[in-house]
Amino acid sequence: MHTLWKGSISFGLVNVPVKMHAATDSRDFQFNYLHKECKHRIRSVKKCPTCDIELGMDDLVKGYEYEKDRYVVLSDEDIASLEQPMSRSIDILDFINLSEIDPIYYQKSYYLSPEETALKAYRLLTQSMEESGKVALARVTMRSKQHLACLRVFDKCLVMETMYYPKEIRHMDVAWDRVDPTEVELTMARQLIDNLARPFEPEKYHDELYEQTTRLIESKIAGETYTAEAPVKGGKVVDLMEALRASIALTENEKDSMSSGQTQVLEAGSGGNPTDKPKSTLTPRKRAPRRAKEA
Incomplete structure (x- = not known):
């Protein structure tokens, strides 16, 4: 490492x-800008807008803007001190x-x-x-x-x-702290939280955008088309109590489904799921690590 x-x-x-x-x-995938016509990568150019010349690293200094468009220059020696x-x-x-x-x-x-x-x-x-x-x-x-x-x-x-x-750390004005839910609403909200409570299993969470981006890139490389799955949109919340009741009913059904699913897995043994998608071998290119400075 x-x-x-x-x-x-x-x-x-x-x-x-x-x-x-x-x-x-x-x-994250690191994308590069290419020339639209020839598909060659373009390079970043550091240019002074006042002098209208291209600059190298030796031409640059560090400055702190203490007022609008007014800077104080700090040298490497200043910072090292x-x-x-x-x-x-x-x-x-x-x-x-x-x-x-x-x-x-x-x-x-x-x-x-x-x-x-x-x-x-x-x-x-x-x-x-x-x-x-x-x-x-x-x-x-x-x-x-x-x-x-x-x-x-x-x-x-x-x-x-x-x-x-x-x-x-920024702090917000919590105006909503002055709003008091009813005891019935609090009871139903706690029940919904209890229904959704699970042990922490980090392996079950994954980056869906990353996976879809991977499939998109692989499809482009193979000359194929790829259509991303449309995200499921939530319904409009018209009444808070009704939304809580519907959510509790939904989570109760999910708990029953999970319980029956676990039973089926135990009965079926440790066999793999034939519907599982094959894992991609495409991985983003890593940036070159910085060398450790000498102590």
């Missing part, structure tokens, strides 16, 4: 050297309960694996965190930005979730 960053986890006087790896992978002295350290600040962190704070997930010299210390940290039921709130600097982060155990590995700071 490609290493994005090298550093160490520090808490108290304990220091655990680790490597960072991407924990997720974008499944702000680099934190502990930029290669993931500093644990506190151990807290995972349930206390709302998912809105999470940005991106990274795996942390131990260096060869830190296997025991890494195992000690993961096992003690797992047994305590706690996660670690930490601070780390990456790419000249200081992040708040959450360290937790997943599949025997440490996962680091970079987080937004509280000031980066």
